[in-house]
Amino acid sequence: TKPKKEKKLPPGPKGLPILGHLHMLGKNPHQDLHRIAKDHGPIMYMRFGFIPNIVVSSPEAAELFLKTHDLVFASRPPTEAAKYMTWDQSDVLFGAYGPYWRNMRKLCTLELLSTHKTNSFRPMRREEISLFVESLKEASGPVDLSAMVSSVSVNMSCRLVFGKKYDEKDIDERGFKALIKEGMRLVSAPNLADLFPFLGVLDLQGLRRKMKAYAKVFDGFFEKVIEDHVRAGDRPDQAKDIVDTMMSIMQSGDSEFQFDRRHVKAIMLDMLLGAMDSPSSTSEWILTELLRNPAVMKKLQKEMEQVVGLKRMVEESDLDQLEYLDMVLKETFRLHPVAPLLIPHYAREDSKVNGYDIPKDSRIIINTYAIGRDPNVWTDPEKFIPERFSGSEVDVWGHHFQLLPFGAGRRGCPGIQLGLIHVRLIVAQLVHCFDWQLPNDMSPMDLDMHEEFGVSLTRANHLMAIPTFRLQM
Numbered sequence: 001t002k003p004k005k006e007k008k009l010p011p012g013p014k015g016l017p018i019l020g021h022l023h024m025l026g027k028n029p030h031q032d033l034h035r036i037a038k039d040h041g042p043i044m045y046m047r048f049g050f051i052p053n054i055v056v057s058s059p060e061a062a063e064l065f066l067k068t069h070d071l072v073f074a075s076r077p078p079t080e081a082a083k084y085m086t087w088d089q090s091d092v093l094f095g096a097y098g099p100y101w102r103n104m105r106k107l108c109t110l111e112l113l114s115t116h117k118t119n120s121f122r123p124m125r126r127e128e129i130s131l132f133v134e135s136l137k138e139a140s141g142p143v144d145l146s147a148m149v150s151s152v153s154v155n156m157s158c159r160l161v162f163g164k165k166y167d168e169k170d171i172d173e174r175g176f177k178a179l180i181k182e183g184m185r186l187v188s189a190p191n192l193a194d195l196f197p198f199l200g201v202l203d204l205q206g207l208r209r210k211m212k213a214y215a216k217v218f219d220g221f222f223e224k225v226i227e228d229h230v231r232a233g234d235r236p237d238q239a240k241d242i243v244d245t246m247m248s249i250m251q252s253g254d255s256e257f258q259f260d261r262r263h264v265k266a267i268m269l270d271m272l273l274g275a276m277d278s279p280s281s282t283s284e285w286i287l288t289e290l291l292r293n294p295a296v297m298k299k300l301q302k303e304m305e306q307v308v309g310l311k312r313m314v315e316e317s318d319l320d321q322l323e324y325l326d327m328v329l330k331e332t333f334r335l336h337p338v339a340p341l342l343i344p345h346y347a348r349e350d351s352k353v354n355g356y357d358i359p360k361d362s363r364i365i366i367n368t369y370a371i372g373r374d375p376n377v378w379t380d381p382e383k384f385i386p387e388r389f390s391g392s393e394v395d396v397w398g399h400h401f402q403l404l405p406f407g408a409g410r411r412g413c414p415g416i417q418l419g420l421i422h423v424r425l426i427v428a429q430l431v432h433c434f435d436w437q438l439p440n441d442m443s444p445m446d447l448d449m450h451e452e453f454g455v456s457l458t459r460a461n462h463l464m465a466i467p468t469f470r471l472q473m
């Protein structure tokens with residue numbers, strides 16, 4: 001018999017027995033992996049515990065994994081978090097690739113996040129955004145912008161998914177925001193049971209217990225929401241919310257696949273996470289950069305004065321004319337991608353990429369944070385210069401692998417359109433309606449920029465600033 005050919009794995013740093021490269025990651029793995037890739041190249045092999053990982057850090061390499069060989073890497077790893085927190089991977093975000101997931105994803109894009117559906121919520125957004133501006137107008141002194149932005153995001157998401165605002169405490173005494181944050185922490189915490197499967201039964205970190213308790217809270221709340229919808233019946237006067245839409249699919253029995261309450265709940269969680277968290281973290285980073293770069297803030301205000309004037313607020317129909325806002329958005333996504341490592345993809349079979357053997361069951365980590373700061377791709381990568389996108393064809397829709405805030409390919413974000421509307425609406429109002437000042441005469445360059453890594457990358461500390469209303473209405 002012929003000797004088995006040696007596998008040619010991608011290069012990577014030297015690892016330790018058992019731990020592999022786990023000891024090389026700290027609190028901010030996107031930054032650690034960025035640094036390590038500078039020595040080992042854009043396609044690296046690293047082992048975390050028993051789990052093989054491929055770390056991808058250049059646009060060309062990202063294109064190989066998310067386009068050329070997309071189908072091989074279109075799954076998600078079977079983690080404990082996915083098992084216990086998403087009704088056994090019944091959702092779209094963590095679901096394994098297969099016929100069930102394809103159908104659920106189709107349902108999301110065609111029914112729940114379609115342009116038609118998104119537009120039907122315009123009046124709701126208008127109402128919530130006005131309330132948001134009103135509450136800021138009443139403020140005297142510094143406001144907690146992080147909390148305000150998160151709150152309008154929670155309200156819009158609740159009305160989109162559930163059709164009404166629930167009270168923070170309806171879910172649990174901790175409230176939505178704290179629970180979502182806790183969920184993100186549980187999903188992104190390094191779980192020894194995933195990394196060292198033989199430790200699984202022990203639950204040494206107590207994570208499994210916490211995940212089960214967490215899932216129970218959401219399960220109970222979502223059951224209540226479903227009951228509320230069953231009781232309310234048809235409400236022709238109101239745009240059909242996402243739960244309505246899913247309930248009618250469930251009741252019609254028309255779906256080509258099994259679709260029961262469990263599936264409705266799993267999708268509810270995805271929609272809630274997608275709509276609540278990423279748009280608010282993105283808006284928070286944009287505001288941070290604008291406060292740090294007053295000239296950019298001024299220029300953006302000028303654009304809005306020209307397009308909208310000072311006598312009324314920005315409307316959703318104005319957004320497409322705000323070209324500089326679009327550039328500011330891209331530049332913020334480049335430096336502060338909310339999902340700096342996307343969500344791990346998972347190799348469904350052995351494959352060969354760029355001459356390297358990629359083993360089945362590897363996790364694929366796309367470091368968009370590193371790509372956004374790659375000096376081979378961007379001049380002065382550390383500087384915030386929205387003008388770099390002037391006349392550039394690079395967009396955020398997953399066609400250009402140097403800028404991947406929403407990922408790309410089969411697993412790319414299905415909520416881009418909605419996400420972009422929420423972010424642009426929130427930022428446009430904040431910039432157009434108010435002038436902003438940092439508290440205690442702080443100089444813009446002293447603004448704290450620390451990041452906190454989780455499923456989404458947020459500011460470590462809340463952003464505080466003082467608004468002054470500037471419209472003439």
Ligand code: HEM
Pocket residue numbers: 092093094105108113270271272274275278279282338339342343344345404405406407408410411412413414415416418419420423
């Ligand atoms: C600024 C806003 C948003 C950003 C930056 C964002 C970013 C992302 C990213 C990076 C991924 C992972 C892509 C990958 O693994 O390749 C993702 C997936 C996903 N997003 Fe978003 N997202 C946003 C808004 C939304 C909204 C509003 C929704 C729905 C209401 C949503 C629903 C989802 C879902 C369901 C997935 C999983 C897709 C899959 O695994 O097939 N997202 N998003």
